[in-house]
Amino acid sequence: MAEDGRELADAQRRHWQATYDDHPGMYGLDPSAPAVYAARLFRSADAEEVLELGAGHGRDALYFAREGFTVRATDFSPSGLEQLRDTARAQGIGARVTTTVHDVREPLPLPDSSVDAAFAHMLLCMALSTEEIRAVVGEVRRVLRPGGTFVYTVRHTGDAHHGAGVAHGDDIWEHGGFAVHFFSRALVDGLAEGWRLDEVKAFEEGALPRRLWRVTQTRPRPAAGRVGAPHHRMN
Template sequence: MRHHHGRTPDGEPLADAQRRHWQEVHRANPGMYGPEPSGPARHAAGVFRDAGASRVLELGSGDGRDALYFARSGFTVHAVDFSPAALERLAAQAVGAGLPVTTTVHDVRRPLPLADGSVDAVFAHMLLCMALSTSEIHDLVAEVRRVLRPGGIFVHTVRHTGDAHYGTGTGHGDDIHEHGGFAVHFFDRPLVDSLARGWNLVEVHPFEEGELPRRLWRVTQTVPA
């Protein structure tokens, strides 16, 4: 089944429909991923610490299991997500625990609300493989580079074309496929490499997570110092 590129059957932009869907999911399932940090966040914290990072930006933080983990690990965290419901819960938990977390409701299709070179590290778990077009993903990675200082680190994870859901469900074009209301942009290796052009590509690490299981890459790239 295929829909007109980037739109739902009733003509709504896919990304807008996905924002509404995620907002409803977060409202209905507070803490849906549980309190434990993700495996990629545990890995990233070590990488960030080894690099002497202190200011971490998380994109697509949800209700904050990873943002709170970074803050507990000694980083100052700025968490960005397009779900106000999720960020309200994150902010409340951070305040309750006295953790240094700032939150901003933001759609990553627009420029990031941060100054040039203002963070040491950026983390994004499955945010780049949301319902974003290839050009929107390139724009976002350019923004990540802008807000990182020289030598800064970007760790992100994406589902890839070896995943069992790739090529199934509702196709929206641009390697975007929708299952159970969730649209995913599946990455091939040339896309990963093109997003790292002009960066130092440190690692593309394959891993699996959750049901099915989902097949992902954990990508680490740095801004040349």
């Protein structure tokens, strides 16, 4: 990553840490709509262990745990994860939640094919370069078991804030102190290479409203007789 991009990412890390410190539980305890969708999907696939990237203070990770999943929650904010653990204990689900301070610019500290499902709500559209986003999705594919599903959400180029505020290049725009990488459909399709792209669903969230895509893609199982060979189908 270019030095100016690294500086932006580090500044955003500090900004988010301060935000969680100043506004504990800022998103409330109700799960996001994408998490509710993902829980139904994961349950239908008999998933037991869910990895959440960018869990923050944990409203979605806590929901997955209350729904009976074992949850591995990661975030680069120690404050957010501390709030998550405290709430999990208070709700009696602490045994089903583990947390790891982790920067998604680094490899995931998990073995290959070790989780059943993965979820990331607006994590990929933070201040990450396109190259870094591709690396994150590659890491998710590595740690998912064959047949495992990844559900992620991102703000896209049809959002009102796209093109507004401070331009950082690579379709990253900073507005109100928060930098966002706005996704094109071409980027979504590119990230699905080597996966089965199941759905790209447009939805809105918040008062602006923010315009997002909810993307569902599955790591293919090896084709019969071709162990390790990828199978790709676009829906």
